[in-house]
Amino acid sequence: MFEFNFIYINFMEQISIDDIDQKLLDSLQTDASLSNQALAERVHISPPTCLRRVKRLRDAGLIEREVALLSGDKLAALLGHGLTAIVEITLDRQGAEHLDAFELRVAADAAVQQCYRVSPGPDFVLMVHVADMPRYLALAQRLFTSDANVRNVKAFFSTKRAKFEPRVLLTSLPR
Secondary structure, three states, X not given: OOOOEEEEEOOOEEEEEOHHHHHHHHHHHHOOOOOHHHHHHHHOOOHHHHHHHXXXXXXXXXXXXXXXXXXXXXXXXHHOOOEEEEEEEEEOOOOHHHHXXXXXXXXXXXXXXXXXXXXXXXXXXXXXXXXXXXXXHHHHHHHHHOOOOEEEEEEEEOOOOOOOOOOOOHHHOOO
């Protein structure tokens, strides 16, 4: 027996998600390099069915993209140290146009790995990664100091990353 969850895409289209789709999504976010054959075996469906379902999930936008997760620690050992900062930003004016403009500007910067609008507290929390402190200072000047609408910047510098998991917990989807 299948359970279906409905997700509305673009406010008009509707896609149904069943247990097999959830297993496919969960398997892909664990290892997107699986062949179609291996993925089909893992979720106990035929390869053609697997291919069709994954294409449907991609077309619906539930799979945004597939990327390789690099080892920051190993790369830092090879290429030199890196600096990760969690940065809280508070704006002077929080009108939608001001929030949108700031978000658009910081999201376009390659050093910004993640950008969240948050509430309460600061307006934004950013995860940034740069090679060293001089590059962080250049980023701060470029994104924060030069913006007259930025009221407060509070940066926390990572000394160790204990966990990084980009998974979406599919068990949290409503049933």
